[in-house]
Amino acid sequence: DSGVTQTPKHLITATGQRVTLRCSPRSGDLSVYWYQQSLDQGLQFLIQYYNGEERAKGNILERFSAQQFPDLHSELNLSSLELGDSALYFCASSVGLILLTDTQYFGPGTRLTVL
Amino acid sequence: GQQLNQSPQSMFIQEGEDVSMNCTSSSIFNTWLWYKQDPGEGPVLLIALYKAGELTSNGRLTAQFGITRKDSFLNISASIPSDVGIYFCATLDYGGSQGNLIFGKGTKLSVKP
Numbered sequence: 001d002s003g004v005t006q007t008p009k010h011l012i013t014a015t016g017q018r019v020t021l022r023c024s025p026r027s028g029d030l031s032v033y034w035y036q037q038s039l040d041q042g043l044q045f046l047i048q049y050y051n052g053e054e055r056a057k058g059n060i061l062e063r064f065s066a067q068q069f070p071d072l073h074s075e076l077n078l079s080s081l082e083l084g085d086s087a088l089y090f091c092a093s094s095v096g097l098i099l100l101t102d103t104q105y106f107g108p109g110t111r112l113t114v115l
Numbered sequence: 116g117q118q119l120n121q122s123p124q125s126m127f128i129q130e131g132e133d134v135s136m137n138c139t140s141s142s143i144f145n146t147w148l149w150y151k152q153d154p155g156e157g158p159v160l161l162i163a164l165y166k167a168g169e170l171t172s173n174g175r176l177t178a179q180f181g182i183t184r185k186d187s188f189l190n191i192s193a194s195i196p197s198d199v200g201i202y203f204c205a206t207l208d209y210g211g212s213q214g215n216l217i218f219g220k221g222t223k224l225s226v227k228p
Contacts, residue, residue, distance in 0.1 A: 033216075042218055043203065043205075043216075045208070103163065105160070
């Protein structure tokens with residue numbers, strides 16, 4: 001158990017809909033990262049938050065957004081869903097202070113299926 | 116963007132055999148990480164390497180940070196059935212995105228008892 005929790009575990013929805021994925025980081029971790037894992041693209045970084053502020057952006061679509069709340073939990077919002085958005089979405093957390101040795105711990109993931 | 120090339124893509128081995136896999140890049144990196152992902156789970160960090168030439172062990176796992184800083188290797192000795200899973204190499208991207216991980220496509224390991 002990494003200490004990172006994600007809900008829900010599975011989500012099935014239809015094209016055009018909007019969903020929210022939730023992540024609670026490990027106790028004491030200030031950084032939260034979101035990753036998308038699909039069969040063809042592998043694990044891709046989406047976005048990072050550090051202590052409530054966006055710190056880095058990766059291959060995140062404009063239809064996707066995220067935020068980190070004062071209690072440090074984070075939500076990833078996916079809107080106008082398309083079939084190709086079906087994937088595993090992972091949240092990871094780290095202390096976030098020293099980049100070089102800052103270990104990221106991954107949650108169990110949310111499997112999103114868009115029908 | 117940066118790419119990590121992992122090989123082999125998959126391996127089918129007999130229990131007790133040793134396993135070797137590697138990860139290469141055209142770019143130089145200062146960190147190499149090896150993660151394992153079990154089915155239905157998130158990746159778990161196995162070994163972290165921070166210095167060129169560094170050799171680090173974690174039980175039956177040994178990983179090396181290549182001298183050129185463009186590659187890394189992971190060896191598993193005397194494999195057991197619970198070694199089954201997907202092994203990913205990863206490194207830190209200091210380009211446009213500070214400190215996020217970039218991953219190889221993974222090596223899928225299957226172990227026959």
